[in-house]
Amino acid sequence: MSKTEPELLFVHCPDAQGGHRLAYWQWGDASAGHVVVCAHGLSRQGRDFDALARSLCARSTQPIRVVCPDVVGRGRSDWLKDPMGYQIPTYAGDMLALLAQLAPARLDWVGTSMGGLIGMVLCGQPDLPMPVAVRRLVLNDVGPSIRWEALARIGTYLGQTGRFADLQQAADAMRMISTGFGPHTPEQWLDLSRAMVRPIDDGSGALTLHYDPAIAVPFRTVTAESAAQGEAALWRLYDAIRAETLLLRGAESDLLSHDTAQAMTTRGPRARLVEFPGVGHAPTLVASDQIDCVAVFLLGASQAEGG
Secondary structure, eight states: OOOSSOEEEEEEEOOTTSOEEEEEEEEEOTTOSEEEEEEOOTTOOGGGGHHHHHHHHHHOSSOOEEEEEEOTTSTTSOOOSSGGGOSHHHHHHHHHHHHHHHOOSEEEEEEETHHHHHHHHHHSOTTSOOSSOEEEEEEESOOSOOOHHHHHHHHTTTTOOOOBSSHHHHHHHHHHHOGGGOOOOHHHHHHHHHTTEEEOTTSSOOEEESSOGGGHHHHTTOOHHHHHHHHHHHHHHHHTOOSEEEEEEETTOSSSOHHHHHHHTTSTTOOEEEEETTOOSOOOSOSHHHHHHHHHHHHOHHHHSOO
16 A cells, blocks of 8 residues: 555446546555545546545555545546536436445545535435445535635636646646635645646647536536525435534635534534634645544544554
């Protein structure tokens, strides 16, 4: 479990247009029964979790696999023929196909923002065809109630994949819209940015962001009214979760309010809340205190010490 780079694998997922391939990055012991799935945010991709995955594999005294999918339309996954498929039901269905292929004996889920919503859908419906129920759930800066102002902010840049002369220019542009991620060294930020770009196929050497711009199409159909209806459904899912739940919040988050986070500690799985000062939406799980928090929750204090 000392590998410093993950293996890139794929799973076929059904859809009405003949199906698509979902890419995922697998760390650790490929035969381990204990699987931790790490699901990223709306415009991100699975390599966001490199630092966390390396740490979990290094710290665990038992065989462990850390699996970080590129949600469809992102990273190395296929793009959908129908842009309206870029919504949570599709993503949750794809994760069921992934879990069937992984066949875990013990399953934990770490979900940042959109990845947390996918986790809530999987954990809040006990009749889903899961190989095993999620044991421990980490919701990273997301809950059933999402501030409309944050969605409007995200909508100002989602779908604008840009054109950049090199990685540094792309990283600088992404940093401008990602101030909520909190403090990072230049090296940490470059590490987070490398998998966020792909070459433009025109021979220029220029780069653009990794994702299908069409992921913004269904996002733009969201209204304050439809968001409120979705909130009621998400609270029903949350209240049905039986997994032990850790809720992380950037203390300055504009997406997950402090009041919603507090409510999540008193209902449903009664999440344990940890807030990170100086961070907004969303903690990247790169800083050592953030990694430690997740590692202790998933592995237990005795395993998670050091590493």
